Amino acid sequence: MNSIRPIDYELLKDEEIIDLILNGETTLYELLIRKFNLRLYRISMSIVNDDMEAEDVMQTAYINAYLQLANFQNKSSFGTWLTRIVINESLLYKKKQAKREQLIINSSEKDHQTENNPLKELMNQELKTLLEKAVSDLPEKYRLVFVMREVEELSTQETMDILQLSESNVKVRLNRAKEMLRNDLSTYYKSEQVFAFDLVRCDRIVNFVMSKIADYHGKKNPGMRGTI
Incomplete structure (x- = not known):
């Protein structure tokens, strides 16, 4: 009798x-989360510039992607599709953050207070190395292209597709980013050093997203809760 070989x-x-x-x-969605965690973290970090907020953005992006999975049309x-979602979520977070910062500034001016802005402190607390600080200090449009091309090693074509830029724009922004980082930093950066993403963080995001998916299916069909 022929045995059925398990699927790898x-x-x-x-x-x-x-x-x-x-x-x-x-x-099986966990396989996709673990595969793309590092890429999405680095790209989100290049926009929001805060590691815990980047985690929240990723979790939201994964959940939204899961709910739209049937609409993925190849x-x-x-x-590429998933990266666009995390970029949109990151930009949305940044827009909301700017509004929160403005409210804090307005409140401080109104009350004549001189307290430090806690959001700015959060943005600066994770700049652990000279290189990471140099990358983080790049203007967003240059930082994003640099992280995608040089750190994540995405192709020029995929970067063009994700950011909807022309080939010349991608190359100009990448070259400008390299110039701004200066030659003396070029020997420091290695992909594994920039916006490091360890197993604990990976597990945390996987567990959060998968628990939300389980809750989602449980609410739709209580009988499914024990099967996920």
Whole structure:
């Protein structure tokens, strides 16, 4: 009698995993989270510039992506689609943050207080190395392209697709970022050093997102809660 060989999920393409998830194997979403965690963290960090806020942005992006998974149409790679979602969430966070900061400033001016802005302190607390500070200090449009091309090693084409920029714009921004970092910093940066993403952080995001997905299915069908 022929035995059925178990599926090696690690060898499946993203689109194949998505098909299995949509057919009820929701726990496989963890594979996609772990695969893209580092990339999304670095890209979100390049926009929001705060590691804990970047985690929150990623969790929201993963949940939103899961809820929209049936709408993924393979017009681009899943990684590109997912990266666009996290960029949108990061920009939305930054816009909300700017409004909160303005409210704090207005309140301080009204009350004639001189207290430090806690949001600015949060933004600065995780600049652990000279290199990370140099990258974080780049203007956003240069920092984002630098992180995507040099740290995440995305291709020029994928960077163009994600940011909806022309090839010349991507190259100009990358070259400008390198110039601003100066030659004496070029020997310091290694991809594993910039916006490090350890296993504990990875597990934390996976557990949060998967628990929210379980809650989502439990609310839709209480009988499914024990199967995820």
